[in-house]
Amino acid sequence: MSVLSSRCFHCEEAAFEHLESIVWANGVTCPHCGSMSGKHYDLRKTRTGLRKCSDCRKQFTVKVGTVFESAHIPLNKMLQAVYLMCASKKGISAHQLHRVLGITYKSAWFLCHRIREAMRSGDLAPMGGNGGAVEVDETFIGREPGKEKKRAYHHKMKVLSLVDRETGKARSMVVDNLHPKTLVPILKENIDRESRIMTDEAGQYHHLKNDFADHAFTRHGAGEYVSMTDRTIHTNTIEGYFSIFKRGMKGVYQHCAKHHLHRYLAEFDFRYNNRSALGIEDGARHASALGGIIGKRLTYRSVNCP
Numbered sequence: 248m249s250v251l252s253s254r255c256f257h258c259e260e261a262a263f264e265h266l267e268s269i270v271w272a273n274g275v276t277c278p279h280c281g282s283m284s285g286k287h288y289d290l291r292k293t294r295t296g297l298r299k300c301s302d303c304r305k306q307f308t309v310k311v312g313t314v315f316e317s318a319h320i321p322l323n324k325m326l327q328a329v330y331l332m333c334a335s336k337k338g339i340s341a342h343q344l345h346r347v348l349g350i351t352y353k354s355a356w357f358l359c360h361r362i363r364e365a366m367r368s369g370d371l372a373p374m375g376g377n378g379g380a381v382e383v384d385e386t387f388i389g390r391e392p393g394k395e396k397k398r399a400y401h402h403k404m405k406v407l408s409l410v411d412r413e414t415g416k417a418r419s420m421v422v423d424n425l426h427p428k429t430l431v432p433i434l435k436e437n438i439d440r441e442s443r444i445m446t447d448e449a450g451q452y453h454h455l456k457n458d459f460a461d462h463a464f465t466r467h468g469a470g471e472y473v474s475m476t477d478r479t480i481h482t483n484t485i486e487g488y489f490s491i492f493k494r495g496m497k498g499v500y501q502h503c504a505k506h507h508l509h510r511y512l513a514e515f516d517f518r519y520n521n522r523s524a525l526g527i528e529d530g531a532r533h534a535s536a537l538g539g540i541i542g543k544r545l546t547y548r549s550v551n552c553p
């Protein structure tokens with residue numbers, strides 16, 4: 248049987264039950280007052296998924312207080328979209344979702360952003376530690392708003408990524424420039440001091456030895472991708488991450504405005520951090536994305552007006 252034949256993708260009631268089993272794993276919880284009384288009124292015969300709190304007497308469904316709140320697309324279609332986005336290594340365009348799901352392009356576009364918001368990790372714990380290696384590198388994409396095309400990367404948007412080699416997880420962010428004054432505070436905030444930092448020879452990473460246990464680099468300019476003296480010195484893991492990100496951004500999304508870029512990064516980080524090589528397959532990745540919908544809201548206005 249095809250995965251997409253699952254009932255939760257075709258029947259709205261089954262979709263609600265599926266989402267409830269993830270969001271309310273510990274029992275039905277009122278999103279208005281937090282009550283888990285277990286005596287909430289079941290109004291599902293009136294409207295799919297509807298309940299009424301026995302304490303604050305307000306009505307709610309499992310969508311309230313999540314990124315799906317006030318979305319008018321049937322929940323089973325939204326679960327299909329989440330699945331497709333989780334299972335497509337380089338992403339899926341809003342145009343394709345619009346055609347496949349039979350919803351308007353505008354709805355599909357906003358749904359994609361809702362899902363990216365669900366994929367956004369709130370993990371602020373420092374990476375590395377205990378002498379573990381963290382690879383740091385930057386990449387360039389698209390066009391910085393208002394900048395003329397010039398040589399090299401000056402007119403492009405800049406993305407800084409970190410990959411913890413022990414856990415295999417990535418964390419990416421948009422940066423305005425590559426000055427050490429901008430980058431070093433970000434690195435100190437996101438990486439444990441007891442880590443070995445791996446970079447290329449770029450000038451902005453000089454002097455990192457002062458802030459971390461060790462800083463080693465390869466000379467890409469000289470064709471050295473793995474150090475000849477110590478084979479653990481390289482940035483090949485992060486280059487692999489950038490390869491997926493750039494193929495997705497160029498091949499699937501094609502264009503991305505700067506004020507949306509952080510959401511695309513959240514999407515690529517999420518899939519990379521929940522990838523098959525770490526033992527996480529499509530189904531588990533889908534459940535993990537649905538677990539991320541809680542406590543996040545997104546309005547069309549807030550997404551569209553930077």
Ligand SMILES: [Zn+2]
Nearest residue numbers: 277280300303
């Ligand atoms: Zn309540």
